[in-house]
Amino acid sequence: MEAHAMPYYGGRAPEKGLAVYTQKVGMWVFLCSEVMFFTGLIGSYIILRFGASETWPQPGEILNIPVTAINTFILICSSVTMVKAFAASEMGDKRGTRLYTLATAVIGAAFLGVQIYEYSELLGHGFGPWSGLYGSTFYTMTGFHGFHVFSGVVCMTWATVKAFRGGYDNGNYQGLEVLGLYWHFVDLVWIILFTIVYLI
Amino acid sequence: MNWSLPENIATYGGKIDALFWVITIVTGIAFVLVEVGIIWFCVKYRRREGHRAYYTHGSKSLEVLWTAVPALALVALGVYSASVWAYIKGRDAAPSESLHIAVSAKQFEWNVTYAGADEVLGTSDDFSTRNQLHFPVNRPILVWLEAEDVLHSFFIPQLRVKQDAVPGMTIPVWFEATKTGDYQIGCAELCGLGHYRMRARVTIHEPAAYEAWVGEQIAARAASGEPTVVAASADLGNDVGDGTGQHAGHDHSAGGM
Amino acid sequence: MATIVAEPTGIPVVEEHHEMSFIRKYIFSSDHKVIGIQFLFLSLFFLLVGGLLAMLMRWQLAWPGRPMPFGGLFPETMAPDGIMLPEFYISLVTMHGTFMVFFAIMLLLVGVYANYLIPLQIGAPDMAFPRLNMLSFWTAVPAGLIALASFAVEGGAAGAGWTSYAPLSGMPEYSGVSMGQQMWIVSLVLLGLSSILGSTNYITTVINMRAPGMLWTRMPLTVWALFITAILGLLAMPVLSGGLIMLLFDQTIGTHFFLPETGGQPLLWQHLFWFFGHPEVYILILPAMGFVSEILSAGSRKPVFGYKAMVGAIVAIAFLGFIVWGHHMFQSGMNPVLGTSFMVSTMVIAVPSAIKTFNWMGTMWRGNLHFHTPMLFAIGFVMLFVIGGLSGIFMASAPFDIFIHDTYFIVAHIHYVLFGGALFAIFAAIYYWFPKMFGRMMNDRWGKIHFALTFIFFNLAFFPMHTQGLAGMMRRLYDTSGYTHTADLQGTHLLITISAFALFATGVIFAINFFGSMFRGEKAPPNPWNATSLEWQTPSPPKHGNWEQAPVVYHGPHEYSHPDVTDKDWLAQNERPDVVSPAGH
């Protein structure tokens, strides 16, 4: 994991940079671009909504707030298990590492399940992406968020397998920390989405 | 080759052309400075055996100088342009005594609606023409610009006017001609395969001739009992359509975005 | 400082690596140098494609309605009897802009040189994430192929301009293109992904993998420029991707983001596009500026004049580049008050460019100028970029832009900054770094001929476009002869077209030199230009892993003609200031 570290330089350290290990820098840099991607989508939502505020549906009129609130809670839980998995790995708690990575993958998948249920309900009531600006923005934003969760779940499944094979033992926690950054970021985006799409 | 702008027949055209010459002079000075400097250096400092370049990492005072001078020139240009911009395109720039005309662009034609005798758009004596725009000289004209399908752009080079027409929006554009004659509207925004031939005839009349023309149109309309659509002459390559071009009440603001 | 005795360090003793299969070594390689060279071939190919499309356009503009040579090769839907159809012309313009901007210039500047040069110039063994780097290349390939393939589908290639303004781009009913437009979007989403992966890599590499002693203030200007460019790409590209996805949904699943029928906003697309698009044009010039600074300095045998100001100017251009996007929308129906603020910020952005221009002149001043081919192209860059930049000032003035917006004046600007600017710098860079990449020199005499002819025909082809624009000739017109105010400009079109054909022929000279030198060129020494930065202190070409022993950096990047060095006129960045103890092996 410590790519191209000290040995290469024959004992002289490369310039310090951000003072954290390279994979973590890479993930933060990548997340900056993710911020701008969601800015494009969420910003368009805000702008379009301002232009059509009279016709915009009231919160709860179309979307099901209680179900989504529970789903929000589910995603928050997955963030806790994620961070627990990292902590366990860092402290050398092998059992914890395995359990918590598995839990994170499962809870993440549960979030997706609820979202699929929500979509099918809405579509059943005839509310689709073609249903005006509200439908367009709703499905695009939550859909791309869901796609991010899906990618996260795929990675977590892979990480779980790796954890059960001992891949994160012996202080090898960086992989989980970096994956965790992504996971928490996706959680963070959901927090914003939940507020502005469902509640306001 | 034609090295400069086409004939100007707009009252505010002079402001735009003056701006052009000012920018030409400012950038011209920069251009000569740089190009002559480079060529001169190329000749003067070309490689010579046994010669060594002068070792320097820069010069504070020179760098401040060539940052500050362009900065001042550019900010001045910006402020100067801003006043002209507000005069021409500002939200309430159109003079209040303007004659209102509605123009609606669609693939690939210009539909023009006139206010008729009462000079109020959206009343029953409105009438439309297709691919021809008539208006009187020496009177501010306020065009309410719309588009039915895609973006188009309303461009009359000699009047120094260009404005995109955007579906979902009504955009005010004003101008005032100083000369009568025949000109063309061009479409300056890519709007599909017919973009290159989306043009219309502009006829600028003496005020009396314009009144007469309006009278004729109204009379013709009364005779047929239908809203009149006047098509442009055949040389524009467009056949006569049936669009009524009626435009419902124009709230005087650029709606939408 | 005491007399410096040159003692090169870090030239590795080469140890043979165990053989890798051809595929691992040249196709799915994760070595940044191989990836850089792969990008070079890919992007030159698209430069050729873009150039060919331009030739077709020029034919039509000079001789509207006349059958094209080999016109019979085109199907009925493009050019029946060899006569180009208007819809085909629009596809040509669109795809010419798309290929040139996204697949030729951007990949040449960033894909090729960020990959090839960053690790070498900062003294790193490879990129931070070599496999991500490979992925970035292999995402760009299908992106380009999809764009290319779109010519073959029903309805033809995208036809809404490279800016793809909605609603024309969003509704097949209006453009007559449906599949092609969607492929255009998919292609650019993929390219955006490739670019974001690449940027992540370049930024991380520069931040965290600099060799010992490679302080921020010792980075060559090329690295600075590529680093800041990567930041621009990282933050601007995803906004385009978001917009593209919304546009794709508008076309396919019935959403209405940019279609006005149910409240969508056509102007929103323009804001999103240009929020990306303006930083994009700086992505297309900043690396070029970096190369030119470095080549001018080496060619003049002088340090870069005002290194810190040059870095500051790069940063300032990047920062300001994010707040000027509205200058493309002055006549779009945007709130005129916004127009005023965008006009002022656009004026201000010319200041850092002024700093750069004058510092380049400062670099040449009292130098000892070696006119080798890269130097000639670098000087050509400064001369032509200035013309393009100054024409930008005319457009930056919103009231004058009323007249020239969407005319050939803009087309002239585009080509002066992108061809006269970026492409000239790319030619300079290709001639300059070719020996490092392929271990052989390019032919200098043919290089000079290439330069002279390109310089002449470029100006003959594109300068007259300014006058066409001032006469009011609109862009993207299939046939410009129908307007009374431009009817007499057909002669100018003819001049432009003939020069454009000649310009393409100079490209052929370049191609022959390029491929010929690759196999027949004179063997290159490690440091043919007597240059100072780290990549020249390795063999040509460098081996896998770049350094046997890590370089340690002691000096600034462009130390030419240092008075304390007497035996030569350059001081490599890793030359030790003394020989107290040889670097341990």
Added chain:
Amino acid sequence: MDSTEALHETAGAGAAEAHASDHSHPRYLLVWLWLALLTAAEVAVVGFTALPKSWIVIALLVMAVWKALLVALYFMHLRFEPLRVAVVAASPLPLAVLLVMVVLQEYS
């Protein structure tokens, strides 16, 4: 996997890493509790209060930012990273705000 091994590992010296937390992880469960409570409060504000709309919006935005900060500072460890990492993380936010605020001017 067995517990003695786990205990042993806990005492181990992975701590030599330049990791600031020094094995004293923040109390993640407490953060979790806060997040859950805030979510409940958000739903409550929308569903069961009769405040004016603008108040509700402000309250919701405050709570959303609060939650987002909790995630970023604790789960993503920004509180414990060098300041430069936080600067990198926050760098796109001004651009995001700029884009939205400028385009919103189209309505004024």
